[in-house]
Amino acid sequence: MIEDDDRIRLSLVLALEDEGYAVSGVPTAEEGLELQRRSPADTVLVDLMLPGIDGFECIRQMRRTDDVPIVVISARDDTHDIVAALEAGADDYLVKPVAVKELTARLRALRRRARAVTPEAVPVLRFGELEILPEAGEVRRRGEPVAVTRTEFQLLCELADHPGRVLSRQQLLQRVWEYDGGDERLVDVHVGRLRQKIEDDSAAPQHLVTVRGLGYKLQR
Known part of the structure; x- marks a missing residue:
């Protein structure tokens, strides 16, 4: 502290x-x-x-x-x-x-x-050049590791678990932060930080996209 x-x-x-x-x-x-x-x-x-x-x-x-x-x-x-x-x-x-x-x-x-790391072979979730290894706690882009925080990783995994499906900010707050209600700025800022790491152009994202009025989705 x-x-x-x-x-x-x-x-x-x-x-x-x-x-x-x-x-x-x-x-x-x-x-x-x-x-x-x-x-x-x-x-x-x-x-x-x-x-x-x-x-x-x-x-x-x-x-x-x-x-x-x-x-x-x-x-x-x-x-x-x-x-x-x-x-x-x-x-x-x-x-x-x-x-x-x-x-x-x-x-x-x-x-x-935090997700447990296991020595076993782990599934890879692919979104174009983006690879997510949920059980290993790893993110790669074009084969290179991407440094993400635990919260960013959990947010990315939650979206990757529902490819192409829109999740609202309140759904993400509940599933990632375990809040029933809360400040939606937590989601928006973390999405912005993720885009800077996984997108070619964070201002025009291809994978982690906003669906206006609804929320966010991760698409291939």
């Missing part, structure tokens, strides 16, 4: 420990980045308003080498800030004050989102 407010950091650390989590709390992004390099955590919680490197840059730096799930916990509830944090690479966003029960529910959903 990267949070510069000592009171908030301590209270959340204690609350999460009461729920069975092992938590390390630090007050700066610099300390958090170093701690994640030395002793990788399963999930990172990060505030945006931090001394020195702010939360946005912290997320960007972490994303360069790590696909760990990142949850923003911030008092900033402006749409621009939420979208900017998700575009930087965050998987989820909670606005302070945070209810511990809601936070732990989000953490459990993040853990369930």
Whole structure:
């Protein structure tokens, strides 16, 4: 947990420990980045308003080498800030004050989102030059690996499981994030990030397309 407010950091650390989590709390992004390099955590919680490197840059730096799930916990509830944090690479966003029960529910959903890797031969889902190996947790484009986060991978797999079928934003929120209702910007930003990685032209996508008024579909 990267949070510069000592009171908030301590209270959340204690609350999460009461729920069975092992938590390390630090007050700066610099300390958090170093701690994640030395002793990788399963999930990172990060505030945006931090001394020195702010939360946005912290997320960007972490994303360069790590696909760990990142949850923003911030008092900033402006749409621009939420979208900017998700575009930087965050998987989820909670606005302070945070209810511990809601936070732990989000953490459990993040853990369930990861797919197991098996040594067996795995099926390949093909969409043109795009290959998705659901059980291996891999995405390839023209034979080259594509670096995606766990949430991006789960979103891609959900769409690939229903080729050519339109899934609404609310359906994707429920199936990927396990939210009954919620902020549809989570879906839109993650789709935008995926398009930048898997499309020749993210502004004119050929595979991950929008069906206006309905949602998104993955087509061959």
